[in-house]
Amino acid sequence: MTAAPEHPSRASIKDVARLAGVSAQTVSRVANGYVHVSDALRERVLASMQELGYRPNSAARNLKSGRFHSIGLVTFNITALGNQRTLGAVAEAATRAGYTTTLIPVSDPTGGNLAGAFGRLQEQAVDGIILLMSAKINSPHDLALTDGVPLVVVDSDPTSQYTLVDTDQEQGARLAMQHLFDLGHRRIAHVAGPDDSFSARHRAEAYSRFMREHDLEAPEILRGDWSAASGRAAGESLLGGDHPPTAVFVANDEMALGLLSAAHRRGLSVPAQLSVVGFDDSPDGAGFWPSLTSVHQNFAAVGQRATAILLAMIDGDPIPENPLIPTSLVVRDSTAAPAAR
Amino acid sequence: MTAAPEHPSRASIKDVARLAGVSAQTVSRVANGYVHVSDALRERVLASMQELGYRPNSAARNLKSGRFHSIGLVTFNITALGNQRTLGAVAEAATRAGYTTTLIPVSDPTGGNLAGAFGRLQEQAVDGIILLMSAKINSPHDLALTDGVPLVVVDSDPTSQYTLVDTDQEQGARLAMQHLFDLGHRRIAHVAGPDDSFSARHRAEAYSRFMREHDLEAPEILRGDWSAASGRAAGESLLGGDHPPTAVFVANDEMALGLLSAAHRRGLSVPAQLSVVGFDDSPDGAGFWPSLTSVHQNFAAVGQRATAILLAMIDGDPIPENPLIPTSLVVRDSTAAPAAR
DNA sequence: CTGAAAGCGCTAACAC
């Protein structure tokens, strides 16, 4: 244990070269795994690297290559399950591709903050940006500021001009509805997420379309804010009415659990008297009683796809197609056939 | 609107200098806000910057300064509420200080992976590392690899040799226990988190100590894995016994909600027949019925403190003291005096 | 197979 110096300045390529008695160039070649180096020299160089604890300085590499080998991740809400998962998948995919992930927090997705975030990202060192939206982009103006930096948006308006990756919300919502329909439910309600969320809107639209296609009368859609508390409130209002539904399709699991809690409170037995389907397949949903039937989103695939597309854009490679990731339905204990009336 | 070139190579300081008819140095001075530039020149330079969309190249700056202005964040479990919050706070604090946050995902906290993560971090450009532990560091050996890079560990063994920031687990657990005790509860059970979590251990130890100090007989401690499902399982076993407790202190909110669900299932009324206190003060806990009394952790403060300490270490400044962040108790509807027997 | 030279974009140090 030697006393650590104040700033143990890292060994440079020159130091290694000097110690090994070779040129800096040869060290560089060894560091980058080029073949045209004699075994004897390679050994000497590697030994010297080891001894000095040499690490290539990425700032210098970046300067030379004009690339930063880093992608910027802008997100407004790290608390949302989907964003976490996507974020994790992006970070892993980026790491595998030799890129780091730079996190840019934005507390409030207004134009100003977004602009600030992008400005910072560009002053910082990123080759591309992934935007994890939980709310809408106000206007193209907001993004004009990316200004040449490749950009992929996750969870946004599919009609937007930006490259987009997302869960296939429509397909997922249909999965949930078809399940309830097949069980025999006809009075099916929907608790939607906030209006400024594209995924919430897509799910709500798919619900309405399904009801229309099957000539079912759709009760008014209730809106929550993704939280358990709002789901519970929706449940209170939904189950307190005259003609309560026999089934509810809830736009995410947290609200579904809140609704379940409202049902328990009213002494309603789930699934005997009420069927509930959530969206997300969150671990919490599986752990409650009754365990929640839910639409599983493949966030890992979303993150991977977004990363793959971004890296392709950065490299000028052809862009992978099909940015909509399908869902699957996980049937558990919160759904059953409606009670005979 | 001109057609964007394939790679719109960013304007360099030279380009700006040429356009403005000044030296690169002058551009640099303007960019860095130095005063000793005539207003006329400053105007010209700023105009040229604007026209070319100039952004300083951080790679070059980093190379020159020997700093990366970036902190690395290593985390194993981005899904845990506490880690998310801390992560967000770190990112914000870092941003405010002019640093970016580089995310390094580690799927599995074994020595090998940790070493890999640190290796990557050092090849990458970070001036310091924050380690968000959800599980224990196996041995000092794991961290030997940071090798001169300043390191702050969040949520770990307080006896460790590394700089540490954490919630004051002991104080938080006592808050919960004192609340139940003051309500009149004497048969108080504890559902702990996994054994490899330091916070879980601290809370469990504080529980045991409290019971001992008050001459109360402590039922055997049940262990969960932080999940709602494990809390529900603990609840089933706890409430099915001969002498069920009148109150339970649960090591996190998710497990507490699982336990609540088990209580509902058995037809036990909360808080009339059973009081429950959680830990974390998660939004979900507030949204359920009954809403959960819980120990509030100030994750934002933890993240800020960790960042402040790390930046001080990087700058060689004196290290802020008092790395233990106090908690507060949020009393809601899941606790009440025990039923008279 | 190996080395020497040049330069990536920026700024500290030194002229003028």
Place this chain on the structure above:
DNA sequence: GTGTTAGCGCTTTCAG
């Protein structure tokens, strides 16, 4: 006030 020079650590190019 402003310009010139040099060099951060690395890799591409060109000589040997």
